[in-house]
Amino acid sequence: MKWFTRNAVLFSAKTCLAAFLALYISLELNFEKPAWSLTTVFVASQLYSAATISKSIFRLLGTVLGGLFIFLIYPETVQYPLLFSLCVSLWVAICLYLSLHDRTPKSYIFMLAGYSAAIMGFPGVVSPLSISDIVISRIEEITLAIICSSLVHQLILPVSMRSLLEQSVSVWYLNAQKLCHELITVRPKDKSLAREDILIQMANYPANVETLIVHCVYEGDAARKLIRLVSVQYHHLSYLIPTLTAIEARLSILAEQQILFPEEVTDVFAHFISWLNRGEITETAEMQQQLAVTQTLLKWRWQNGVLATEESILLMGLLERLADFVRIAGAYQSVSVLVSDLSGDTSLARASRAERHIDNGLLLLSAATAFLATFISSLFWIGSGWADGATAPMMAAIVASFFASMDTPLVPMKRFIKGVFIALAISLFYVAFLIPQATTFEALLLILTPGLLLLGLVIARPSTNLIGISVATQIPAFLGMTHHFTPNLTGLINTAVSSMVGIIVAVTITALIRNKRPSWTAKRTLRKGLRDLLRLVKEIERNGSSLLGRQHFVVRMLDRVNIILPRMRLDPHPDLVSGGNLLTEAWLGANCYDYYARHRDLLESYHLDSGQMFHELGLFLKRRMKSLQTQPHQHLLEELDLLLLRLEALAVKDEALFAPLFYLFNVRLSLFPGQRWPDSALLKTLRR
Numbered sequence: 001m002k003w004f005t006r007n008a009v010l011f012s013a014k015t016c017l018a019a020f021l022a023l024y025i026s027l028e029l030n031f032e033k034p035a036w037s038l039t040t041v042f043v044a045s046q047l048y049s050a051a052t053i054s055k056s057i058f059r060l061l062g063t064v065l066g067g068l069f070i071f072l073i074y075p076e077t078v079q080y081p082l083l084f085s086l087c088v089s090l091w092v093a094i095c096l097y098l099s100l101h102d103r104t105p106k107s108y109i110f111m112l113a114g115y116s117a118a119i120m121g122f123p124g125v126v127s128p129l130s131i132s133d134i135v136i137s138r139i140e141e142i143t144l145a146i147i148c149s150s151l152v153h154q155l156i157l158p159v160s161m162r163s164l165l166e167q168s169v170s171v172w173y174l175n176a177q178k179l180c181h182e183l184i185t186v187r188p189k190d191k192s193l194a195r196e197d198i199l200i201q202m203a204n205y206p207a208n209v210e211t212l213i214v215h216c217v218y219e220g221d222a223a224r225k226l227i228r229l230v231s232v233q234y235h236h237l238s239y240l241i242p243t244l245t246a247i248e249a250r251l252s253i254l255a256e257q258q259i260l261f262p263e264e265v266t267d268v269f270a271h272f273i274s275w276l277n278r279g280e281i282t283e284t285a286e287m288q289q290q291l292a293v294t295q296t297l298l299k300w301r302w303q304n305g306v307l308a309t310e311e312s313i314l315l316m317g318l319l320e321r322l323a324d325f326v327r328i329a330g331a332y333q334s335v336s337v338l339v340s341d342l343s344g345d346t347s348l349a350r351a352s353r354a355e356r357h358i359d360n361g362l363l364l365l366s367a368a369t370a371f372l373a374t375f376i377s378s379l380f381w382i383g384s385g386w387a388d389g390a391t392a393p394m395m396a397a398i399v400a401s402f403f404a405s406m407d408t409p410l411v412p413m414k415r416f417i418k419g420v421f422i423a424l425a426i427s428l429f430y431v432a433f434l435i436p437q438a439t440t441f442e443a444l445l446l447i448l449t450p451g452l453l454l455l456g457l458v459i460a461r462p463s464t465n466l467i468g469i470s471v472a473t474q475i476p477a478f479l480g481m482t483h484h485f486t487p488n489l490t491g492l493i494n495t496a497v498s499s500m501v502g503i504i505v506a507v508t509i510t511a512l513i514r515n516k517r518p519s520w521t522a523k524r525t526l527r528k529g530l531r532d533l534l535r536l537v538k539e540i541e542r543n544g545s546s547l548l549g550r551q552h553f554v555v556r557m558l559d560r561v562n563i564i565l566p567r568m569r570l571d572p573h574p575d576l577v578s579g580g581n582l583l584t585e586a587w588l589g590a591n592c593y594d595y596y597a598r599h600r601d602l603l604e605s606y607h608l609d610s611g612q613m614f615h616e617l618g619l620f621l622k623r624r625m626k627s628l629q630t631q632p633h634q635h636l637l638e639e640l641d642l643l644l645l646r647l648e649a650l651a652v653k654d655e656a657l658f659a660p661l662f663y664l665f666n667v668r669l670s671l672f673p674g675q676r677w678p679d680s681a682l683l684k685t686l687r688r
Helices: 006-028 034-044 049-077 081-102 107-126 128-155 164-184 194-219 221-237 240-256 264-277 281-303 309-339 360-384 385-400 410-437 439-460 461-477 487-514 519-540 547-570 574-579 583-597 600-606 609-624 634-651 655-671 682-686
Strands: none
Touching: 006 034, 006 128, 006 281, 006 439, 006 461, 034 049, 034 128, 034 439, 034 461, 049 081, 049 107, 049 128, 049 600, 049 682, 081 107, 081 410, 107 128, 107 309, 107 385, 128 609, 164 240, 164 264, 164 309, 194 221, 194 461, 194 547, 194 682, 221 309, 240 583, 264 281, 264 309, 281 309, 360 385, 360 487, 360 519, 360 634, 360 655, 385 410, 385 487, 410 439, 410 487, 410 583, 439 461, 461 487, 487 600, 487 634, 519 547, 519 583, 519 609, 547 574, 547 583, 583 609, 583 655, 609 634, 634 655
């Protein structure tokens, strides 16, 4: 990204204006630390006005929560440094846990509540009688800063997020359309390398779109109407990855087994490709009807002995997945028409956020890292008796919290440290040479403007954003800008050294107990998905499952898929590569439900007992949770084959049994994709 783009320059100028406005009002109102207002403007400001407003509100709420906590514990603990440090460290850890548990932009509230308590509490120990003034002053200055930032970004050439939100959803669908076209027109062995990139991008879209939705709410009524419509699109598009990968799997198996398409399948494929290239909404219903008619014809051919059972089910399964894609496309396109008319009355389709994947073990590890970093830095401060040492636990809390959501936080932590050194060098130059020459507020603006404009450009650039935020959070503290400012090089160096001590402690603790490879996180997610699948299988076996439970299971599994896929690409560990990405397991759970829970009464009427099959499946899943490379065992295959052969014989006489036969074959296909249809002689052998 270029430095001097229109949006970057506009963002830098508006942020600089908001910062000067906040600084001026802080000085006029005689606030204790005007630097806090300056810092908050740069931290809260975003390229888009709605994101600036939302982050400002979240920052204010977090600051108020942190201040209330300090108010509550201060009278009882201030005379006991260890107890006070322990309470604040625990608060930082608890807030960080809640923040990581949320997984939306609103999580910023809890994270800020944690380290805001450290920012207000630790320096206030030096003057315990003024703690009320410190807390109130910080809340006032934060409030002033977010008001200035929000007003400037909202009133002066505001940058809307609505087009970005629409574009993100549109690109999501277009990438899926491109991938689908490649899957059905390119031979399985000749897939382009861009295919994996598209799949990874699609795995990142749900989180990106949801983030945009959270921020876009603050753009007013017109944006809210758009959000309601995009939420419907989001709900449907989230099923694109499993649908496309299922199409690919079916095509690969058909190619490996050299199964030729019947004439009617070839014709409907040609119509599908033509429809895919045009993508016209008026033809969606017609395409669905053609696919349904072809499936009916394939079933008729099987019933009359023209097609083998395996061929008919594989072809019907492929057409079913193509029909799923058509339904998703139809839902997306019909909503797109409504998006162009924002006056339409629609209802918000909310995804079930309660069904998100949460790795409590990883969250607790991150919280423990923040606790230890903050508390150990506090012990250093207490033991040294260093007056300026309060900055150490404060920075430890900030750094440990800020990078807690990352798999390998050491790399971005190094960039953050680089920003601290840059901030120190700039601060030394300003304190030693420039600020002493500024005798008026106008002169102060003149010397700060070039640096702050450059800082805004650095923050606006994604590749340097972290360094810019690091500089923005450090410079005001290093400069020591107060209402009665006097240059103090000794104080600046003391503050810088104390900050580095806290940062080094946080980095060291993180390196020892929290720095994990992406594959480590992905493998934990994979095992939790297997545990979830095992629980669903047991519920199905005991008749305790429901359609709602099936839907929640699929939502959780797809959320995990979106976590695993990017990490598998970054860190292809052998266990992870062999263990898969949970797409197969998502289909396996859904097909188990569709086979047994939907047709339990029918199966029982023919005395078809699936208990042993579910038992063997449970054994396999338990073994696989211990070793991700475990393959399905022979007894499981035999039970599946026995049920398939029995169902096949009965389905010829009773058409109603074809549906459970179809889903049971899908279960077997998920577990044993390389196995052909079992020999009918096996039925006699297994009965003996």
